[in-house]
Every structure is written in C-alpha cells, then in structure tokens.
Amino acid sequence: MAIHKLDLGEFDEIDYSLIAIYTPLDDYRLAYFINQKFNVSLSKSKKEIQITGKEGEAHFSRFHYYEKKKEISWDLIQNKNEIIHKQKKENLNLFSDIDMEVSSKIYMLPEFKKVDYFLKIENGDDLNVLKIQNTLNTIDNITTMYIADTDKIKSKNNLIF
Template sequence: MAVHKLILDDAFDEVLYTLIGIHCTLEDYRLAYLLNKYLGVTLARKVLDLDYDNGKASYSIYEWEDEKQLVTWSLVSNISKTETLQTIDYKSLFDTQQNIIKTNYLLTEYKTVNYFLKIDSAFSFGKEKYILDSILTIPQIATAYSIDSNQLKSKDNLIFN
C-alpha cells in the first residue's frame, strides 16, 4: 500500500496584506472618520472589539470590505488600557485599595504606534505610496509609515477573523 504525504510548509505563510502604522492622539472614531474622508473608504466600527488574553486586553477595530476590488480594510488600535483594583496591605490600621492601569499592546514591537491600518491585499508600491501620502495629508496625524510584516514577531495578532 502506497503512503502519500503532503508537505504544506509555506502554503499558509504567504498572506498578502499591507500594514501601515499611524501615530496620532485622536480617538479611534475620529481617526476612522478622517480616514473615510481622505481615502474615500467606509470604515465602520465592528460590534465586538478584538479580545485577547480572555478579556484582559481589548482593542477597538473598524472594518470595511470593498466588494468591487475584493479588499478588506481594518483600522485597529494598538493600545489597550485596563484598570484593576488592587488591595495594598501596609500592615496598618486601614487596608487601602489602589487603581492600577495596565497597558497592553497589540504588537509589542511597535509600542509607539497608536493605530494600525491593515489592508488585506497586495498593492503595488505606487498604490501603497499613494495611500500613505493621502494619510499624511491629514493634519491631525503626526506620522504614518509602512511596516514590513515579515519582520513582525507577533504577526498572529493581526488575524482578525
């Protein structure tokens, strides 16, 4: 009896997407509005946020599926702040409780990036540069740049579905 073995080493590694890091101090809904206005897209908030570590970190996400070009655009926050109440025992008459704010990052390699724009399609260099130049024309954005997804250690966090 013959044994057939399938080797799927690189079959799933080649997911094509463009990733842009955005530095700004805007709220997520305001940034989504400005991107819609300047890029001509229709980003809308998803019903459920991205949830990691069983609710310890949640990231807001906006998405638009361009059915004409078969492209999915996703705007996701990189920073998640959670507040926990911790009891501190000072060996005194009164026990005190203190609020501690913990900051989590979607991609820990890019802690200074506020938002990521992920476009699930392989654009040519010219199209990617056009999108990036359009983002940089928004006055409220400090800077934006393309990120090489092959250099990411935590690229599994960019799987949103």
Template sequence: MQIHSLGLNICEEEYSLIGIHTTLEDYKLAYVLNKNLGTRFYKSKEDLSFGKMKQQASFSIFNYSNKKYDFEWFLIANSSKRENQAVSNELLLSSETKTYLIPEKKKVDFFVKITGNVKYSFVVETIQKIKTINQVITSYSIDKNTLKSKDFLIF
C-alpha cells in the same frame, strides 16, 4: 509496509500594514480616513480581545470592504487601557494599565491592515493621503516580516 504522508501547506495571509501616529480617538480617525481616503470604515461588532478574565485586553477595530478591488481594510488600535482599582487605608486608589497589540511598535497608535494582493504603489499613495490629514502626525509602511507579534494581526 507503505508509509503515507500528508503535506500541509500553511499559507500566510497576504496583507500590507500601515502605522499611524495621531492623538485622535479611534472613531474620529475612522471618520477622517473615510473623508480623505474615500473609505467607509465602520465599527466592528466585537473588539479584538486577548487574555484571561482579570487581565483582558481589548483593541478597537473598524472594517471596510472594497468589493471593486477585492480588498478588505482594518483600522486597529495598538493600545488598550484598563483601569485598576484598589482600596488602601479606606482610600480608593486607581491606576491605569496600558497593553499593546504589537509591543515592539509602542509608538504606533493605529494600524491600517489592507488584505489582499495590493500593489506597493497603492500603499505608498494611501500613506501619502494619510499624511495630508492635519490631525495625523505621520504614517508609514511597516514590514510585517520584522514584527515578532505579527500573529496578533491574523484574524
């Protein structure tokens, strides 16, 4: 009896990840990155969404494609806020629930994901340019292999 086996090569997507700490809103950060990096981030038609009906988390995402270097960039919010309302003794009480895309990096406000085979020197240069932006507190490279929730960054 002959046994056939199929080899399955699971190829992990190659990308670099930059963490950004800032108090800016997503659209303002996209604007200043476009201005300082020469990128053209635009708001994606759909947000990155996870969860069930009542516990939905939605993270804003901006895209930029660089055809010259064959890179694709994503600006991704790390947090999602949802307002909860409850009625108690004829009072309307509201609270806010904050969900994180990458829970082990709660202090990171945004991620810049650069897909493709990017040289480390290019990533370092990009980080330095981001650090020069007045409204950015800091930015740094994140080793994706240390993240437990890195699967949320594959889309």
C-alpha cells in the same frame, strides 16, 4: 501507497499591508478622515479585538470596510489601551485591607509601543501602498506614519481576526 506532504509555509504567507499611524485623533475621527480621502466606508465593528495579557484582558476598537468588487479588506485598529485591575496590598499595616486600582497600558502589537493605530489592508495587491501613505500624510492631525515591516512582528497572531 502515495505519501502526501503538506507545506505549511503557504499558510504563513503574509497577504496584507500594515501602516503604522501616530496621531492624537480619536479613532472615530481618524476613520472619518480616511473615509473622505480614500472613498471607503470604515465603520465601527461590533467585534472588538480581544487580547489577554499578563495584566488582564483588553479590547481594542476596530473600524472595518470590505470592498466586494476587489475583495479588499480595510481595518483601522487601535494599538494602545489602558486597563484597570485591582491589586491587593500585602503589607501588614494599617492599610493592609485596601484594594488598590492600578492602571496599566496594554498594546496590540507590543513591538510598536509608540504607534497609536494601524491601518491593515488585506488582499490589496492592486493598491499602491506608497500612494496610500502619501494620501494619509495629507490628513492634518497625523503626526507621522510608515509602512510597518511585517517580518519584525513577533505577535502576528494578534492581527488574525
């Protein structure tokens, strides 16, 4: 009887580029500028990225474009979000029955807490990521950006959607 062995290393292979973007722009404005510069058509996806953490559940906005000819997928993803959860005071005093609303930040990729957005390009082997980075640099309100090292990301599962 023949023994078949599966190599799970093939599934762990990263087939996308990830560009970290720092900008004060809103997500829809950044998507508009990217659409202009790269002749793509990023549009707001109804499927937001949902992440549950110890603080609660957060939804991150996502703008998506799929280029059928080249089979390249573009995603502009929000990294920071603020959630509000109720916290009950446990002191036995005059204000013990008050529920406080506490706001806390949650990150899609906690390793990059200062990054505002990520541009994820899947199957873009034909594309020059450095050229994309230089073109992004021409957008006025982008403070800085860099190609994120995907080997250092511990929460890679958050990028599967």
